[in-house]
Every structure is written in structure tokens, then in C-alpha cells.
Amino acid sequence: MKRKDIIEFEVDKMEFGGTTVSMLGNKEIHMKGGISGQKVKAAVKKARSKKAEVKMLEILEKSPIETANPCKHFGICGGCTILSVPYEKQLEIKERQVMDLFLNQDIFGFQFLGIEGSPQDRLYRNKMEYTFGDEMKDGPLTLGLHKKGRHIDILTVDGCYLVDQDFIKVLTSTVEYFDEKKLPYYRCMSHKGYLRNLVVRKGINTNELMVNIVTSSQEDFDMTEYKEMLLNLETQAEIVSILHTINDGLADAVQCDELRVLHGRDYINEELLGLKFTISPFSFFQTNTKGAEKLYSIARDFVGDHENKVVFDLYSGTGTIGQVMAGAAKKVYGIELIEEAVVAANNNAKLNGLTNCEFVAGDVAKTVKNFKVKPDLIIVDPPRPGVHKDAIRDISGFGAKEIVYISCNPKTLVLDLVEFKKYGYEVEKVKCMDMFPNTPHVETIVKLKKVN
Numbered sequence: 001m002k003r004k005d006i007i008e009f010e011v012d013k014m015e016f017g018g019t020t021v022s023m024l025g026n027k028e029i030h031m032k033g034g035i036s037g038q039k040v041k042a043a044v045k046k047a048r049s050k051k052a053e054v055k056m057l058e059i060l061e062k063s064p065i066e067t068a069n070p071c072k073h074f075g076i077c078g079g080c081t082i083l084s085v086p087y088e089k090q091l092e093i094k095e096r097q098v099m100d101l102f103l104n105q106d107i108f109g110f111q112f113l114g115i116e117g118s119p120q121d122r123l124y125r126n127k128m129e130y131t132f133g134d135e136m137k138d139g140p141l142t143l144g145l146h147k148k149g150r151h152i153d154i155l156t157v158d159g160c161y162l163v164d165q166d167f168i169k170v171l172t173s174t175v176e177y178f179d180e181k182k183l184p185y186y187r188c189m190s191h192k193g194y195l196r197n198l199v200v201r202k203g204i205n206t207n208e209l210m211v212n213i214v215t216s217s218q219e220d221f222d223m224t225e226y227k228e229m230l231l232n233l234e235t236q237a238e239i240v241s242i243l244h245t246i247n248d249g250l251a252d253a254v255q256c257d258e259l260r261v262l263h264g265r266d267y268i269n270e271e272l273l274g275l276k277f278t279i280s281p282f283s284f285f286q287t288n289t290k291g292a293e294k295l296y297s298i299a300r301d302f303v304g305d306h307e308n309k310v311v312f313d314l315y316s317g318t319g320t321i322g323q324v325m326a327g328a329a330k331k332v333y334g335i336e337l338i339e340e341a342v343v344a345a346n347n348n349a350k351l352n353g354l355t356n357c358e359f360v361a362g363d364v365a366k367t368v369k370n371f372k373v374k375p376d377l378i379i380v381d382p383p384r385p386g387v388h389k390d391a392i393r394d395i396s397g398f399g400a401k402e403i404v405y406i407s408c409n410p411k412t413l414v415l416d417l418v419e420f421k422k423y424g425y426e427v428e429k430v431k432c433m434d435m436f437p438n439t440p441h442v443e444t445i446v447k448l449k450k451v452n
């Protein structure tokens with residue numbers, strides 16, 4: 001086998017993160033994508049004596065486990081990867097993937113409480129960030145998600161199963177409206193053009209909708225008619241916020257140089273486990289509201305009795321987890337890198353009448369050691385790269401009896417658990433929670449106890 005060879009094989013094992021490992025002769029074939037049991041054609045990118053890396057070219061035969069009904073975009077759209085697999089089977093696959101990662105690091109002897117599914121496996125997202133573009137050179141305007149493996153082609157995802165009809169109505173009416181106006185979309189290579197993104201957010205428990213149209217400043221287009229068009233849509237939720245964000249940043253990400261409020265307010269409200277949260281256009285908020293309620297309930301169960309205890313909520317975002325604990329706790333301290341999220345967290349705590357919460361801005365690895373108070377309990381919910389080694393040392397240095405680790409990346413989680421072990425923390429119990437059905441992601445909640 002050598003580079004550029006075209007090979008055919010049956011996909012074997014699905015690893016966490018969306019990669020697969022299969023055997024062809026005595027060679028391990030590593031590939032991005034694929035579902036166990038699929039017969040595929042692939043091009044060899046790198047070949048060594050025992051391993052090869054390949055790029056999938058075509059699915060020759062579906063897998064016998066692909067018995068669910070996928071949406072019309074499945075396979076072309078870069079969004080969902082396992083929508084064709086029934087949800088129960090998806091959960092089984094994710095659970096096994098997480099267990100394998102624990103076993104690979106020789107982490108044994110804990111209570112494994114299995115996996116809980118999302119309350120909804122479809123229509124569960126409360127936020128979508130769509131991009132303007134086209135599907136082919138000089139084709140009609142499109143608005144949606146990138147095609148699988150393609151950075152420039154955008155597919156209008158009007159049949160997407162991850163969001164409800166309000167999202168689809170706003171998406172389709174927006175692309176139709178701007179296609180008629182013949183405004184150019186922004187090209188990320190030349191940095192020329194006007195229409196960049198459409199961001200839709202919904203308060204699932206409050207029925208409030210935010211529409212944020214993002215453009216460059218390269219045209220002076222009056223958005224009044226667009227706003228009126230949106231307000232005339234028959235949406236199930238009330239549109240309480242229509243925003244126009246000007247973004248002249250070169251990066252392919254939604255940033256804000258100027259925010260214009262076209263209608264209503266510049267935030268929506270959401271409720272989680274009876275607490276209120278205001279969500280501003282750019283603040284982080286879990287994208288599966290009903291799933292987040294389940295995740296935080298599991299975290300609260302793992303924490304157990306926290307009556308009158310001092311709790312650290314590290315990587316606190318908008319302070320959701322800390323506030324869920326604050327009802328019983330004596331005091332909650334949160335640390336979060338993004339200043340805007342910290343402001344939101346403190347405001348949200350006030351809104352909820354919680355006077356025992358204090359969220360501060362900073363990098364956990366640099367600032368946690370400055371806390372003079374001793375926590376009884378520490379909750380960490382880091383981003384995908386996990387907890388910095390210095391932070392693990394300093395967090396362990398407080399000597400709290402228990403640490404609850406919520407992870408969105410079990411690969412970095414297991415490495416961090418090995419590190420925590422060096423400071424005397426052992427894994428007591430583990431549970432997985434699927435916040436992102438039909439995608440390769442999964443949350444894992446771990447309770448650590450201090451043993452020496």
C-alpha cells in the first residue's frame with residue numbers, strides 16, 4: 001500500500017471524536033468519519049508498515065446499523081455524522097468509546113453509571129450560526145452550513161433535524177429575501193462582500209427568539225424592510241430581539257465591531273432548573289437547553305450534600321452550574337476567562353436573588369492559587385483541551401475532599417484524571433450524558449475523591 005492508492009474496506013471500530021480504525025490485511029486503517037459496518041472506498045494519504053491514514057471517497061454500502069431516517073442533507077452536510085444510526089445505538093457506541101478511553105489509561109475500580117440520553121435527540125438546539133455563500137460558483141445565494149470536508153461550499157439546511165420550525169422559517173425567509181436583493185456574500189479569502197452570517201437563538205423554556213444578521217460594513221443597506229419581513233413571519237416563539245452586527249474581522253468567526261438593535265432588546269431570557277438567565281448575542285450558553293438541565297441535575301447528584309459548603313465553580317461561563325449549587329451552598333466562587341461571561345454570571349446571580357455568588361475573570365491556571373478561601377468542593381467544567389497541569393496542581397493543593405469534573409472531551413479528561421491521581425485524587429464514579437445527539441460528542445461527569 002502506498003500514497004494515492006485507492007482501497008476498499010469495511011469500517012470496523014468507531015473511536016471517540018468521529019474517527020474510525022479498521023483492519024485491511026495486517027494494516028490498521030485510520031480514517032476521519034465512517035460508521036461500523038459501512039463498505040467504503042478511500043484514498044491513502046500516508047502508509048507505514050503497520051498503519052495507514054486514508055481519506056474517505058465514497059460509501060459503497062450502508063452499514064446494517066444505519067436504520068434511522070436521516071434528513072435530506074445527511075452525508076453532504078458537515079453537521080451530523082451519525083444521524084442514520086438509531087438513537088439507542090448511538091448511545092451504546094458513545095458509552096463504549098468513553099469506557100475504552102478510561103481503560104486505555106488503566107483507570108479502573110470506579111462505579112460506572114452508564115450513559116443518559118438527551119431528552120430530545122432531534123430539534124434540540126437552541127442556537128444556530130449559519131453562513132452565507134453558494135453551493136457552486138455563481139450559483140444562487142445559500143445560507144446554512146459548510147458541506148462535509150468543504151470550506152467554501154454552503155448548503156441551505158432547510159430540512160435540518162437539529163432545530164425546530166422557527167429556525168427553518170427564519171433561515172429560508174432570510175436567504176430568499178437577500179437573494180432577491182442581489183447583495184454579495186462575504187468571501188473569506190478575498191475579504192470582499194457584505195452578507196456574512198445569520199445567528200438564531202431561542203429561549204426554549206421562555207419561547208423567546210433572537211435573530212442576528214451579521215454583515216461587513218462594505219454596503220450601506222437599510223435593514224428596515226428585512227426586520228418587518230421577520231416580524232410578519234408566523235413563528236411559534238416571539239421574536240423579541242432583531243440585531244444587526246457589523247463584523248469586519250478577517251477571521252471566519254462571528255465577532256462584533258458594532259451592534260445595532262433593529263427591534264426589541266439585545267438579549268433573550270432563558271430558564272434552567274427554575275433559574276433565570278439572560279443570554280446576550282455573543283455569550284456562551286449550552287446549546288441543548290433540556291440536555292443542560294439533565295447535565296446539571298447529574299452534576300448536582302454527584303456533588304451530593306453541599307449544604308453550607310464553599311464551592312468553587314471553575315471555568316464558570318455564565319455561572320449556570322455555580323448558581324444551580326448556590327441555593328444550598330454557603331458561598332460559590334467562579335472563575336471564567338471571558339470578561340463578558342463573568343459580567344453576565346454576576347448579573348444572572350442578582351436576577352436570581354443569589355447573594356452568595358462571586359464570579360471573577362481570569363485564567364484558572366494563573367488565578368485559582370490566589371484564592372485565600374478553602375473550598376469544601378470544587379467543580380471544574382473546562383473547554384476541550386481540558387485543565388492545565390499547573391491548574392491541576394493548584395486545584396489539588398486546596399485539599400478539597402471532592403472534585404466533580406464535567407468534561408466535553410473524554411480524551412483530555414482521562415489524561416487529566418491520571419494527573420489528578422498524582423495528587424491523591426481517585427475516580428469514584430462516572431456517568432456520560434449525551435448533549436449532542438447525532439454528532440460524535442458526549443459529556444462525561446466524574447466524581448473524584450481525595451484518598452491521601
Ligand SMILES: C[S@@+](CC[C@H](N)C(=O)[O-])C[C@H]1O[C@@H](n2cnc3c(N)ncnc32)[C@H](O)[C@@H]1O
Binds near residue numbers: 335
Ligand atoms: C465548557 S464551557 C463551561 C461553561 C459553564 N460551566 C456552563 O456550563 O455554561 C468552558 C468555559 O471555560 C472558559 N475558559 C476557557 N479557558 C479558560 C481558562 N484558561 N480559564 C478560565 N476559563 C476558561 C470558556 O470561556 C468557557 O466559558
